Amino acid sequence: MLAQAIEKIDALDQHRIQRALASNNTHFKHVFYLLPLLLHYNLPELPAYVENAPHGLAKFTFNPYQKRFFNTLISETERKEVTDYAFDGLYSMGSTGSIVQTTKSDLDLWLCYSQELNQEAYQLIEQKLAKLTQWAKGLGIEVNFYLMNPECFKDNHHNYGVSEEHSGSAQHFFLLDEFYRSAVRLAGKRLLWLHLPDNAYKKAIKSKKIDLNEWIDFGDFSSLSTSEFFGASLWQLYKGIESPYKSAIKILLLESYAQTYPETKLISKQFKQKLLDNKTEHYHFDPYLAMLEQVTDYLKDRKELSRLDRLRQCFYLKAKEGKVLYNWRERELQALIKHWGWNAQQIALLNDRPKWKMKQAIVQDKMLVEQLLQSYRNLINFARKFHIDPSIMTNDTDILMRKLYSVFEMLPGKVTLLNPHITPDLSEQNITFIEAQEGSAMKAGWYLINQSPKSTYDSSQRFVQYNKNLHKLVAWAYFNGVITVSTKLHVVSRHIDLQKLRQFITDLRLFFPVSAPKISENELLHPNEIRSLILAINLTNDPTQHFADIRRDFHSSDLFSFNAFEQNLVGSVSIIYRNMWNEIRTQHFEGEQAVLNALKLLSNKIYRDSAPPQSVNVFCYSKQFRSELRETIADLVHRCISVQTGSIYANTFNTVKVAGRTWQLVFSDKNVKIKPVAEQAVEKVKRLTTLSHLSKKGENRVVVYPSEINDFASEGFLQFFFEDGKNGCFHVYILDENNHIESYTSCNGTKEEKIREINRLYAEQYLENDQNSIFNYPQFYQLLEEGEEVKIVPFQSRQHREFMQQKK
Structure with a gap:
């Protein structure tokens, strides 16, 4: 029985390898074939050499390609056989050899080891893997190594925290399920669980009749619990940021698994049973087609046909990523399309993905977010129904939730960023901003249209985006790549002319980069402080535009209480900032207290004793007093930041006279308030009286905390x-x-x-x-x-x- 299983799985491995190579270029073949060789030998003449790095793959044998490459670089006299093996096996997993593997697919590799490694050996292996990754990247191939110890894995000890490629402790058995159903052995020992029926596997472990040193064993699924559904769903949402279509499929698979809990029908278990029961040697199993089949049955049973249609779109778009090659994959896809009954218009729209612009990208982004979050909600309700174990709230889970909060949570003032992996280029040739006044037929606010005012109407391409505030609409277009340096701008407004709009967007582009640095784990464990900040003064409301014959003998403090009418020359303050979690937030204030409210907001967003923002820029768009207003407000902003970050004491912050009244920002440990100076004095007396009263009764409720x-x-x-x-x-x-x-x-x-x-x-x-x-x-x-x-x-x-x- 075991010999037959070995024969079948070896044949399946070879079939998958042939399919992986059949639709890829020569660089992929070069990397795919040479990685086992470069892990087996560590020689100065070979790529990715690291002195004294552990090496050697158990049961490694040359294939013809490896032998030719090796012989061209290493002479027979210099050749030494590797007798001490550091690694037990090298496995590719994921999409390798499947219908969705494309020229853009990564190579995910499990490098398995069982011997104990000291810190020095582990670091040398990491250096070696980093060099191999860079070598492959130089050839255009993305490789991700996972250094896996089966015993540590079975004990649920993970070497990695959460990163773009590592799920940390967020999922365990679902990762193993994916590995078992998609693993392709490139070199080394075979997987014990995959070669034996479940009962035989358990007996083999207990009886030790099989030499376990000849096998790799990551364990079975006997300990799968509800807690994993929560962590795994969070992980798939997080992966949805980088790989939206793939994650939309995988999170639906988790949802289908949940419906059969506790007798969860894992694909890997179904696959193994069919493989071992099949009488013929050739059983060509595709893990992604198996996922599609299982999730299709699940959605059909629930009569959720709209979700099924979205699933099929995700599957098709995932399979069409990268360069299209007409081979077995394309034939399989055409058969699926025919079975689904898609028409030519549907197919043409999806095939046109590289050329999608705003209209199509927003529809797709909304569909993906809805698909991901619907599955997540269903999984959360399932887990709570089974009384989810709070022990899953690990460090990794906290970090994942904060990352997801920063991407998916919809908040007032937050700029929605479209998933950048939907389409490569959202830039538009023409953008028009139109202001609608109160009382007009349209909702008051600002409208963005992706056409020039006099262009021919084209409903199939035309798109309109609305926001109450101009600066948020501009921020949405800028940070989503809709507006670039080559975009022609147009404006229809009574308050904003084209020159002012262009200057604002230019200032934004020059001082606020579109791309953001990656968030570190440490940053996610701390407050989402402001990283970059821009204030736009009098962008939409400029009191100075109606002034004439203005006197110039004034003090900067007079700008907020100007002339005999004590008029505030600041009519609006528009704020855009990026925080440490890479959210883009906006706020807008109009009226006499716009400056005070803006200072209060910023002071409350700068946490006590935190680091100051990395960049702060104040821009003014007034018709008059532009430089004076900019300098005065910039000084106030920097002083507020200095108080909060501890550079200066709060009591050194001067009062501000605005529209005839004197105000002061009152700083406390947790927030900042604006109070008129007269009210300040009254409140101080009240506070002293209250504290004295509490002291006598012993009822002081001030919270003391670390x-x-x-x-x-x-x-x-x-x-x-x-x-x-x-x-x-x-x-x-x-x-x-x-x-x-x-x-x-x-x-x-x-x-x-x-x-x-x-x-x-x-x-x-x-x-x-x-x-x-x-x-x-x-x-x-x-x-x-x-x-x-x-x-x-x-x-x-x-x-x-x-x-x-x-x-x-």
């Missing part, structure tokens, strides 16, 4: 901080979504019980009320005392577990 918690304050999240007390009790500090703090001291019981109860209450609230905010699940942290230093780490994270282990 200052380190301030570093973790993040709007939009409910956060719990545990601090160990004496005699086994603990304290809990709670920061709500608005960063208001509460404290509960000397709590009894266990933290895990508290977390379970909190999650249960949150789940009930979610199901009964608002389901829009779906990424602000409660987050839990632990305060650790290390000498005189207090550190805050995610609850049950690796750092937390190691700290607890040291205390025992």
Whole structure:
């Protein structure tokens, strides 16, 4: 039985390898064939050499291509056989050899090892893999290595945190499911689980009749639990940022799996059974076609035909990425299209993806987001139905939720960024901005149209985007790549002329880059502070445009309370900023208090004792006093930032006279308020009286808490901080979504019980009320005392577990 299984799986591997090579270029073939060779040998004459790096692949044998390459570089006299193997096997997984593998597909490789590695050996292997990755990239091939230890994997110990390619601890068994159903052995030992029926596999492990050293064993699925559905769904949403169509398929697969829980019908298990039961040697299994078949059956059973149609679109577009080659893949796709009953117009629209512009891109982006979030909501409801275990709220899960919050959460003032992987170029030749006044037939505000005012009407291509505020509409077009340096601008407005609009967009382009640096894990664990900031003064409301014969003998402070009428020369303040989580946020203020409200907002967005923004720019578009207004407001902005970041004391901040009244910004630990100076004096007396009264009664309710918690304050999240007390009790500090703090001291019981109860209450609230905010699940942290230093780490994270282990 085992010999037959080996024969069948070896034949399937060869079939997949042939298909992988059949539709790729010579560079892909070169990389694909040579990677096993370059991991087996580590010689100065070969690419990616690293001195003393562990090397050697068990059971490695040359194929003709490898032998020719090796012989051209290494003479027989210099050749030495590798006898000490560092690695047990090299496997490709994912789309390799499947219908969706294209010229744009990455190579995902599991490099398996079983021997213990010290830190030096591990670092040398990482250097070697980094060099191999760079070598392949130089040939146009993206390679991702996963250094995998089967025993560590079975114990759920992961070497990697969450990154673009690594899911960390967010998923385990679903990753194994994907590996088993798609693994292609390039070199090394075979996979034990794949070659034996489940009962025989368990007996082989217990009896040890099989020499386990000759096999690679990542375990089975006996411990699959509901908790994994949550982490895996978060991971697929995150992958949806970079690979939207693939993730939309995979998260639907998770949803279909959930419907059969606890007897989850994993594709890998179905595949193995069919493979081992099949009487013939040739069983050509395609993991992506199997996913499509399973999810199709699931959606048909639920009669969700619109979701099924969107699934088919995602599958087709994923399979058509990259250079189109007419081979077996194209024939398979044509057969699918015929079965689906698509018409020529549908196919032409999808095939035209490289030329899509705003109209098609927005439709696709909306479809993808709806598809991903619908599956996520269904999976969350499923997990809560089965009383999701709060132990899954690991460091990795917290980080994933914050990344997803920054991308998917819809918030007032936030600029929606279209997925950049839908189409390569959204730039338009002509963009027209039209202002609609109050009382007109159109909704008051600003409209963007992707045509010039006098162009011929074309409903199939014409697109209109609306926003109440001009600066947010411009920001949407700029950061989505709709407006570029070559775009011709047009404007229809009574308040804004073309010169002012062009200058604003030029300022934005010169001082605010479209692309943002990648977010680090450390940045996601801290507040989403402002990184880059722009203020546009009097862009849409300019009080100076009606002035004539203005006196020039004035002080800068007079600009907010000008002439005998004490008129404020600032009519509007438009704010655009990018925070540390790469969200683009906007805000707009009009009227006499626009400056004060803008200063208050910025002060509340700059966290106490944080680093100042990396760039701050103030631009003024007034007809008159342009430089004076810009300099005065820039000075106020920098002083507010300096107070919050600790460069100057709050009491050194001068008062500001606006429209005849004197105002002052009042700074406290948690927020900033604007108060008239007269009101300030009255309130100070009230406060002193109240404090005195509380002191006498012993009812002072001021919350005392560790200052380190301030570093973790993040709007939009409910956060719990545990601090160990004496005699086994603990304290809990709670920061709500608005960063208001509460404290509960000397709590009894266990933290895990508290977390379970909190999650249960949150789940009930979610199901009964608002389901829009779906990424602000409660987050839990632990305060650790290390000498005189207090550190805050995610609850049950690796750092937390190691700290607890040291205390025992």
